[in-house]
Amino acid sequence: MSDFGSTTPIQLERPEGKGLAAGTLGLWGSTVIGLASTAPVYSLVATLGFVVLAVGAQAPIAFIIAFVPMLFIAFAYRELNNDVPDCGTTFTWGTKAFGPWVGWMGGWGVAVAGMVVLANLAQIASVYFWALLGMDLENDDWRIILVAVFFIASMTWVSWRGVEIGERIQNVLLGIQYLALIIFVVAALWQYFTGEAPDATPFSWEWLNPLGFTDFHGFTEAILLALFIYWGWDTCLALNEETKDPKRIPGRAALLTTVILLFTYVSVTIAAMMYAGLGADGPGLGNEANADDFFLAIKDGLLGPFGWLLVVAVLISAVSSTQTTILPTARGTLAMGVYRALPAKFKTVHPRYKTPSFSTIAGGTVAVAYYVGMSLISDNILQDSILSLGLAIAFYYAITGFACVWYFRATLFTSARNFFYRGLLPLLGALMLTFAFVQSAIDMYDVDYGYSVLLGIGGTFVIGIGALLLGVVLMVIWFCFPRAKPFFHGKSLNRETPVMVPDEPGDVVRSIDGGI
Numbered sequence: 013m014s015d016f017g018s019t020t021p022i023q024l025e026r027p028e029g030k031g032l033a034a035g036t037l038g039l040w041g042s043t044v045i046g047l048a049s050t051a052p053v054y055s056l057v058a059t060l061g062f063v064v065l066a067v068g069a070q071a072p073i074a075f076i077i078a079f080v081p082m083l084f085i086a087f088a089y090r091e092l093n094n095d096v097p098d099c100g101t102t103f104t105w106g107t108k109a110f111g112p113w114v115g116w117m118g119g120w121g122v123a124v125a126g127m128v129v130l131a132n133l134a135q136i137a138s139v140y141f142w143a144l145l146g147m148d149l150e151n152d153d154w155r156i157i158l159v160a161v162f163f164i165a166s167m168t169w170v171s172w173r174g175v176e177i178g179e180r181i182q183n184v185l186l187g188i189q190y191l192a193l194i195i196f197v198v199a200a201l202w203q204y205f206t207g208e209a210p211d212a213t214p215f216s217w218e219w220l221n222p223l224g225f226t227d228f229h230g231f232t233e234a235i236l237l238a239l240f241i242y243w244g245w246d247t248c249l250a251l252n253e254e255t256k257d258p259k260r261i262p263g264r265a266a267l268l269t270t271v272i273l274l275f276t277y278v279s280v281t282i283a284a285m286m287y288a289g290l291g292a293d294g295p296g297l298g299n300e301a302n303a304d305d306f307f308l309a310i311k312d313g314l315l316g317p318f319g320w321l322l323v324v325a326v327l328i329s330a331v332s333s334t335q336t337t338i339l340p341t342a343r344g345t346l347a348m349g350v351y352r353a354l355p356a357k358f359k360t361v362h363p364r365y366k367t368p369s370f371s372t373i374a375g376g377t378v379a380v381a382y383y384v385g386m387s388l389i390s391d392n393i394l395q396d397s398i399l400s401l402g403l404a405i406a407f408y409y410a411i412t413g414f415a416c417v418w419y420f421r422a423t424l425f426t427s428a429r430n431f432f433y434r435g436l437l438p439l440l441g442a443l444m445l446t447f448a449f450v451q452s453a454i455d456m457y458d459v460d461y462g463y464s465v466l467l468g469i470g471g472t473f474v475i476g477i478g479a480l481l482l483g484v485v486l487m488v489i490w491f492c493f494p495r496a497k498p499f500f501h502g503k504s505l506n507r508e509t510p511v512m513v514p515d516e517p518g519d520v521v522r523s524i525d526g527g528i
Contacts, residue, residue, distance in 0.1 A: 032253045032366050041183075042265035044183055045336050046246075046265055050333070052276055054133070054326050054333065055240070057326050061306045064303075065303055067225060069290060075281060077238070081444035082239070086267050087437050088413045093258075093263045095420075100343070101347075102115075107353075107506075110418065117483055118408050120487070125405050126344075126375065133331075135383065136330040140327035151395075157387050161383070165376065167335035171335055171376075173367070189329050193325070200283040211289030211291050212287070232455075239445075250343045251340075251343070307323070342368045342371040342375050345358045346359055346361070352505075356495070393464050396475050402452045403449060404479065410445040413439065420435070
């Protein structure tokens with residue numbers, strides 16, 4: 013009998029891996045899901061104003077600088093995925109590089125970020141749903157909570173139902189988002205050139221000057237904000253076992269996603285600055301009253317009776333990302349269940365839909381419980397938990413970067429390519445994100461940072477660091493169970509553990525986008 017026991021429904025030696033729907037996605041489908049996971053429209057709406065408040069006219073270059081560590085970590089993901097295309101991503105790679113304790117915490121970081129952002133996205137979707145009906149409700153209104161729960165439940169069902177249906181839905185939703193962004197850019201530039209813009213501001217190359225920052229704290233705040241809006245592209249890698257070519261397509265999709273996001277964010281930011289200017293009054297990007305929702309402030313002046321299109325775009329963006337955020341979280345806990353880092357129930361795969369059924373339903377249930385609980389206790393604490401997301405994101409991205417360097421340490425100097433893509437660039441990305449983590453924690457410690465004060469310090473710090481420490485507690489508790497011994501003793505997952513994906517992915521072609 014193996015270490016996994018005779019009742020294990022998914023065997024490690026199966027050539028089809030963990031039982032997921034191999035060959036379902038091609039490059040296009042993977043890229044669409046990666047883009048949808050970042051919620052580009054909502055991310056811009058929620059972040060652009062605050063970035064401008066922090067650094068003024070340097071907002072475009074702030075988005076470009078924040079792209080650098082994301083690109084470097086994307087290289088780490090690509091290289092690790094080429095060698096170990098496992099849906100556990102950071103959990104699996106961290107374990108192979110540094111051992112079970114670091115790997116488990118990496119997986120926990122992914123799960124925490126996913127659960128918290130699900131609550132945020134669902135709430136935003138609900139707020140915009142009611143706004144579309146002309147109702148301005150408080151975040152803790154029962155109608156907001158009810159619709160938000162519906163969105164989480166429905167997107168959980170879509171994720172449980174199968175990658176195919178999810179990918180088809182995301183094609184439509186992402187298309188609507190980018191159509192709205194194109195309309196926004198065209199309308200903003202049209203009004204600028206026709207002289208109808210409320211504060212027409214000529215484009216300046218100084219907006220793209222990396223030496224133009226005048227305040228260090230504003231610079232770090234802007235970069236940390238910009239880092240958040242790139243987060244989500246790694247969903248491409250969590251679906252690696254469900255692509256036509258697990259070793260190549262996910263990495264390419266991740267790099268393509270980050271580049272598209274860079275172009276999107278910079279172009280929309282420049283168009284917005286040329287249209288509305290940086291003033292502190294009216295629709296200006298420097299107006300603090302508009303910082304948390306720039307689109308709502310300008311939609312009527314920009315599109316007139318069609319301003320509702322921007323409201324629909326944000327609503328769709330939040331709903332779309334709700335579904336795609338469930339995907340990496342569920343596949344991460346699936347991998348943890350397979351390798352005995354979590355109870356065996358988490359490795360259950362639906363026999364027909366080939367999805368991580370229990371992990372998906374468990375993730376959606378926890379997200380609903382967390383969102384409803386936090387909403388009933390205090391909306392301020394819920395908002396602080398969202399602000400603390402940067403800690404979990406920087407935490408597991410940094411682990412991935414360091415894991416890449418250490419995992420490939422024996423081959424770093426065998427070629428220039430290995431040195432840069434497996435060593436130097438992932439290391440620089442990990443160091444940048446480590447700095448972002450430390451700086452974020454220092455800033456969050458201040459009682460004035462967020463919306464609440466806990467234990468005499470900033471509530472955002474307590475929630476963010478507390479969530480990671482909770483992972484340590486849960487890891488130690490699981491360590492005490494006999495069923496966890498194969499994992500923590502390095503038997504179920506170590507550097508020599510074979511890759512659990514189809515040996516010949518081309519023989520299992522189910523790609524709904526032709527594998528392109």
